[in-house]
Amino acid sequence: MDVVVVESPAKAKTINKYLGxxxxxxxxxxxxxxxxxxxxxxxxxxxxxxxxxxxxxxSKRLADIVNALKEADGLILATDPDRExxxxxxxxxxxxxxxxxxKDKPVSRVVFNAITKNxxxxxxxxxxxxxxxxVDAYLARRALDxxxxxxxxxxxxxxxxxxxxxxxxxSVALRLxxxxxxxxxxxxREEYWQVAALLATPRKEDFQARLTAFDGRKxxxxxxxTEAQAADIKTMLEGAxxxxxxxxxxxxxxNPAPPFTTxxxxxAASSRLGFSANRTMQVAxxxxxxxxxxxxxxxxITYMRTDGVQIAPEAIAxxxxxxxxxFGSRYLPEKPRHYSVKAKNAQxxxxxxxxxxxxxxxxxxxxxxxxxxxxxxxxxxKRAISSQMQAADIERTTVEIEAVNGTRTAGLRAVGSVTRFxxxxxxxxxxxxxxxxxxxxxxxxxxRSGETLDRRSIxxxxxxTEPPPRYSEASLIRKMEELGIGRPSTxxxxxxxxxxxxxVAIEKRRxxxxxxxxxxxxxxxxxxxxYVEYDFTASLEEKLDEISDGKLSWKEVLRDFWxxxxxxxDGIKELRVSDVLxxxxxxxxxxxxxxxxxGSDPRGCPRCGSGRLSLKxxxxxxxxxxxxxxxxxxxxxxxxxxxxxxxxxxALDDGTKVLGKDPYxxxxxxxxxxxxxxxxxxxxxxxxxxxxxPKGWKPDEIDREKALALLSLPRDVGPHPETxxxxxxxxxxxxxxxxxDGTYANxxxxxxxxxxEADREN
Numbered sequence: 001m002d003v004v005v006v007e008s009p010a011k012a013k014t015i016n017k018y019l020g021x022x023x024x025x026x027x028x029x030x031x032x033x034x035x036x037x038x039x040x041x042x043x044x045x046x047x048x049x050x051x052x053x054x055x056x057x058x059s060k061r062l063a064d065i066v067n068a069l070k071e072a073d074g075l076i077l078a079t080d081p082d083r084e085x086x087x088x089x090x091x092x093x094x095x096x097x098x099x100x101x102x103k104d105k106p107v108s109r110v111v112f113n114a115i116t117k118n119x120x121x122x123x124x125x126x127x128x129x130x131x132x133x134x135v136d137a138y139l140a141r142r143a144l145d146x147x148x149x150x151x152x153x154x155x156x157x158x159x160x161x162x163x164x165x166x167x168x169x170x171s172v173a174l175r176l177x178x179x180x181x182x183x184x185x186x187x188x189r190e191e192y193w194q195v196a197a198l199l200a201t202p203r204k205e206d207f208q209a210r211l212t213a214f215d216g217r218k219x220x221x222x223x224x225x226t227e228a229q230a231a232d233i234k235t236m237l238e239g240a241x242x243x244x245x246x247x248x249x250x251x252x253x254x255n256p257a258p259p260f261t262t263x264x265x266x267x268a269a270s271s272r273l274g275f276s277a278n279r280t281m282q283v284a285x286x287x288x289x290x291x292x293x294x295x296x297x298x299x300x301i302t303y304m305r306t307d308g309v310q311i312a313p314e315a316i317a318x319x320x321x322x323x324x325x326x327f328g329s330r331y332l333p334e335k336p337r338h339y340s341v342k343a344k345n346a347q348x349x350x351x352x353x354x355x356x357x358x359x360x361x362x363x364x365x366x367x368x369x370x371x372x373x374x375x376x377x378x379x380x381x382k383r384a385i386s387s388q389m390q391a392a393d394i395e396r397t398t399v400e401i402e403a404v405n406g407t408r409t410a411g412l413r414a415v416g417s418v419t420r421f422x423x424x425x426x427x428x429x430x431x432x433x434x435x436x437x438x439x440x441x442x443x444x445x446x447x448r449s450g451e452t453l454d455r456r457s458i459x460x461x462x463x464x465t466e467p468p469p470r471y472s473e474a475s476l477i478r479k480m481e482e483l484g485i486g487r488p489s490t491x492x493x494x495x496x497x498x499x500x501x502x503x504v505a506i507e508k509r510r511x512x513x514x515x516x517x518x519x520x521x522x523x524x525x526x527x528x529x530x531y532v533e534y535d536f537t538a539s540l541e542e543k544l545d546e547i548s549d550g551k552l553s554w555k556e557v558l559r560d561f562w563x564x565x566x567x568x569x570d571g572i573k574e575l576r577v578s579d580v581l582x583x584x585x586x587x588x589x590x591x592x593x594x595x596x597x598x599g600s601d602p603r604g605c606p607r608c609g610s611g612r613l614s615l616k617x618x619x620x621x622x623x624x625x626x627x628x629x630x631x632x633x634x635x636x637x638x639x640x641x642x643x644x645x646x647x648x649x650x651a652l653d654d655g656t657k658v659l660g661k662d663p664y665x666x667x668x669x670x671x672x673x674x675x676x677x678x679x680x681x682x683x684x685x686x687x688x689x690x691x692x693x694p695k696g697w698k699p700d701e702i703d704r705e706k707a708l709a710l711l712s713l714p715r716d717v718g719p720h721p722e723t724x725x726x727x728x729x730x731x732x733x734x735x736x737x738x739x740x741d742g743t744y745a746n747x748x749x750x751x752x753x754x755x756x757e758a759d760r761e762n
Contacts (some may be wrong), residue, residue, distance in 0.1 A: 003072045005065060005092055007079050011115060014290030014297045014653050015078070018117045019124070024068050028079070030565035032058040033091045035146050035453050042143045042150075044562045048555055050143060056057030061333035065092070066101040074106040076127065081350060084489055086131050093130065113312075113345075114356040115290055115299030137548030140318040140557055144168055144540070147562065159572070159580045160523050169486045170497050171524055172537045176452030176479060177504055177593055178513045178521040185591065185658035187467035192222045193230035194463060197412055198456040199401070206456060207508055210400050213236075220277070222465070224313050230460040233410070242412075242453040245366070248398050253391040256424035258309035258339035259352035259384040262488035263481045265304065268383070269428075270474035273375050274509065277473050277492035283372045293368050296488070299356055299364065301380050303487045309339040311384070315354055319388040321359040326385075327360075327426055354384040373426065393421040399447050416444035470510040471591075484538030505696070512625065519622055522587040523580065527572050531565065546549060581615050585620075588615070592624060608632035617729035618693050660704035667705045671699060680707040694731055694750040709754055717756055729753045 002023050004014050009027040016025040033052040034040040043049045054062065067074060075096070077089035078762040089109055096102050108127030111194040112119040144170050152166035195211040213219055214233055224230050260268065265284065275283070284304035290297045311319075316336045323332050339352075355377075362378040369377060396417045403410040419425065447453075452483075471479065477491045486494055498504045503517030513521070526531045540561070546552040585592070593602040593613060605611035611628035616635075626632040659673040659680070667683040678699045682689045693699065714730030720740055728739045729747070736747040738756060747753060 001072050002074045002076050002445055003065065003068045004076045004078050006088070007085070008090060008285075010286070010289040014115050014299065015120055018120045019296055021623055023076075024072070024482045025078075026065055026347045027061070028088060028092055029057065029061055031084075031088055031091060032095060034064055035142065037150075040151065041541050042146045044147070044558070044566070048143055048558050048562075050139070052091070062092070062095055066096065068425060069096070069101050070106065072105065074108070074122070075102065077107070077109045077130070078123070080305070081113055081303055082489060083134055083138050083141075083487075084305075085111070086134040087142075088137045089525070090130055090138075093209075106717075113351050114302045115288060116356045117298075119356070126727060132549045134548040136554040137544050139391065140547050140554035141544055143558055144544075147558075147565070148531070151565070152531075154522075155522065155569060155572060156523070158651050159575065159577060160519060160592055160622065161233065165497075165501060166520065166524060168531075168540075169490060169494050169537065170501075171473065171520070171532050173476065173480060173494050174487055174503050174513070175521050175532045176476060176534075177498070178518050180468060181513050181518070184467040184470065187465075189464040189466075190222060191225060192463050193224040193227065193460055195224065195230060195233050195237070195458065195460050197237060197242070197403075197458050200454040200456055200749075201445055202451055202454075203253060203446055207414055207416075207444050207447070209399070211410060211532045212413045213409075215410070218411075227460075227462065233303060234458050234460045236405050236408050237403055238455070239405040239408060240408075240410065240455070242401055242403050242452060242455055244399055244449055244451055245402045247447050247449045250396050250398075251420070252394050252396055254394055254423075254425075255391045255720070256337070256386045256389055256428070257383070258664070259311055259354050259387045260380060261307050261309060261352060262305050263307070263477050263491060265353055266477050266491060267474035270472060270509070275372075275376075276495070277477060281373070283376045283483070287373055287377055291365075291368055291373070291705075293360075293365060294602065300360065300377055302351050302354050302356060303354050303725055306353060307488050308350050309341050309352045311351050311354050311387075315351075315358070316388060318358045319354075319385055322361075322385060322388055323572065326361065327389070330421075331389050331423065337388055339387070352384070353380055355381050358385060361759070376548055379715070382428040386424040389424035389427060390420060392423035392425045394419050394622070397444050399444065401453065404543055414444060416442050418443050460563075469516050470512060472509055472511065476510070476511060483534045484541050485534065487541065502695070516622075517590070517596060518588070519584065522584050526583045526587055526749065527575070527580075527725075529566055530568070532563040535747070561756075563665035577617060581617065584615050592599055605632060605634050607634040645653065658708075659698075659702065659707050669703050669711070673699070673706065680710055682711050691731075694736075696750065713753065715753075729756050 001021075004012075004015065004019065004023050004025045005028055006025060007028055008016060009032055010214045012025040012027040016023070019025065028399070031410070033619075035050060035052050036053045041051050059661040061431055075093075077092060079085040079088040086109075087616075093107060108153065109130050110123040111128050112123035120393065148168040149165060152171075153758075157704060158164055197211075198206060199209055200206050211233065220371045220409055224233065255262075262281075266275075266277045266343055266350075268282050269280040270277070282306065284301065287300045288302070288304055290299050292303050309522070315759055320332060320336065354381075358381070362374065362381050365377065399414040401414065403412060469475075472493055480486050480491065497505065498511075500519070501517075503520065504513055506512070524566075540557075541556050543552055547554045547557060592615065596602050601612075603613045604613045605613055605626040605628065608626060608628050608631070611626035611632050611634070613624050613634075614627060615622055616625040624636045626634040659669045659671055661668055662682055664681070670681050672679055672681055677692060679690050679692045680692075680702065689711050691713065693702065693710070697706075710731075713729045717727040719725065719730050723741060725741050729752075730737060730739070731750060734746070736750050737744050738747060739745075747756065
């Protein structure tokens with residue numbers, strides 16, 4: 001008997017069914033060792049020696065493996081086929097060697113890209129050794145992340161109280177979000193006008209044409225700047241004669257996109273399904289590890305952490321067979337399609353994400369999947385199948401139209417497209433195609449060159465230029481991939497960290513930097529600029545890829561990095577907090593102290609009139625305060641300024657807004673802003689009850705009822721049905737919770753605190 005080690009129990013269960021009684025498959029439950037979260041886990045002065053620790057749960061899993069090995073003939077390490085998977089196998093092997101559990105038993109490593117019987121048995125027939133360069137790349141990445149995090153984060157805590165952490169990739173991703181926000185804030189809208197004509201052919205068929213030229217001059221998008229200009233053009237066109245000058249129909253082919261990679265899957269799942277990157281990977285993991293299909297357990301998709309776009313020849317053959325059967329021979333190209341990308345690391349260029357069996361159509365497996373799994377599998381299957389289908393034949397028609405009114409002329413253009421053969425579009429359409437402009441996709445009526453056209457109406461519409469949109473998770477991942485920041489296995493965890501740290505908020509599926517996130521970015525940009533530069537981070541990723549390709553020494557890369565990085569940290573350790581504040585006041589001035597409409601000093605204190613506002617650092621973070629403290633106690637939360645409320649729109653001059661009175665005590669309920677943020681208060685003095693606004697609650701949305709609800713917390717939910725003891729619900733330091741008999745449990749949202757009932761918590 002051989003012992004086989006995989007990561008997850010779901011994967012173990014599926015593989016065990018394929019291998020039979022001669023194998024015992026055990027799960028490591030992910031990583032079994034990690035660097036302890038304390039100083040000295042990576043020691044640069046000791047040639048980057050690393051100290052690993054095994055937690056209690058992992059100790060039990062390892063003990064199970066050790067016990068199983070006593071009766072086994074050998075050990076087979078079958079963790080995932082990427083850098084993290086290789087690292088888990090290496091860690092397991094190192095621990096077993098330290099415990100002398102292996103003795104002379106053979107050890108082999110097998111990898112499979114799909115959890116199907118054929119893939120697993122094929123992998124078992126071709127074992128190999130642990131890939132040392134891939135492990136070296138993991139060690140370098142882990143050491144770098146530790147050194148940056150555990151060196152920068154304490155500096156942040158000392159110089160910028162309230163900041164949670166900094167990270168090698170996390171901080172650069174945060175900078176992208178903050179830079180975009182600053183770009184939006186600097187954006188100056190421009191007014192422009194568009195003119196369009198609703199015309200009709202001699203056969204009474206209507207269509208729309210847009211103005212492209214006027215009085216002999218070609219018009220660009222922003223050329224018509226005023227209503228007066230637009231009105232002059234409209235008047236001219238209302239008296240003009242219209243004639244079709246040329247009609248050109250051009251056939252074009254549209255080729256399908258390649259199958260999904262990790263990043264394109266996350267992007268598509270975000271735009272089409274509304275999934276976060278983390279949710280996408282969790283659902284994909286379940287589809288990969290195995291699903292019970294009514295007596296048969298099988299992985300439905302290939303490994304989901306990949307930057308490759310190619311698929312195996314046998315999968316291409318299966319896809320072509322399915323296309324012929326499901327769509328017909330017209331949809332099958334003469335030759336298979338082959339895709340390629342310039343992979344930064346050939347050892348990580350696995351197959352694209354595809355179904356393990358194309359004959360398992362979405363409809364045939366839907367009954368065995370939960371809704372999330374069904375929707376994601378549907379998307380993966382359709383994208384992969386479409387990648388091997390015929391191109392779509394599209395005819396694009398452009399009509400140039402001349403308008404003449406006396407000596408004045410204008411040019412207009414009508415554009416339409418018609419799909420003559422849908423090809424791969426029969427299986428899969430990109431979200432961008434779905435959202436395309438109607439006038440580009442619409443069918444034009446028959447228009448003949450030289451014929452006169454009737455005018456139905458002329459319309460002039462006002463527009464303004466729009467700032468670049470905030471990043472969604474999908475567009476941020478696309479940007480990170482474009483810049484070479486992070487890798488397929490890290491995108492989702494990086495975004496989750498930004499959210500968990502409170503550095504970004506997600507509003508309408510867009511990433512908005514929180515005040516503390518912008519403060520951290522400004523601090524790092526001022527004092528550690530090189531380490532949040534996009535090019536520097538991308539070049540470090542390339543070096544890690546070269547390590548895994550066996551072309552660079554991992555310790556040499558660490559030495560080069562640490563020499564400069566430790567010097568930069570040493571240079572700021574002696575920096576006074578006042579120097580940090582001066583730099584941040586300068587860096588964030590347009591945002592923290594926005595110009596006032598009346599032209600007065602934006603840093604003038606609104607309460608005392610003589611003091612100057614400045615960033616201050618308190619125990620729990622940064623806030624804006626008056627220089628005349630303690631004589632003047634004016635403060636405001638940093639977020640009020642950074643999020644565009646620099647004029648204190650939600651507060652009265654003394655920082656208080658009256659919401660009404662408590663119906664039981666007749667005490668005044670007020671909304672206030674202190675150094676730790678906005679809060680509501682009942683009454684005055686030391687005995688006044690106070691409650692901070694939960695995350696996501698905006699001051700301008702708080703009324704008396706919401707304030708009373710907050711001030712009523714913690715509230716009694718009801719007696720526990722078994723113990724009879726009261727269950728309470730409230731909001732604490734770590735978020736919404738319920739409490740029973742001294743035991744706390746988290747609630748999903750603040751709203752649950754007010755809605756939860758006792759029977760739900762049985």
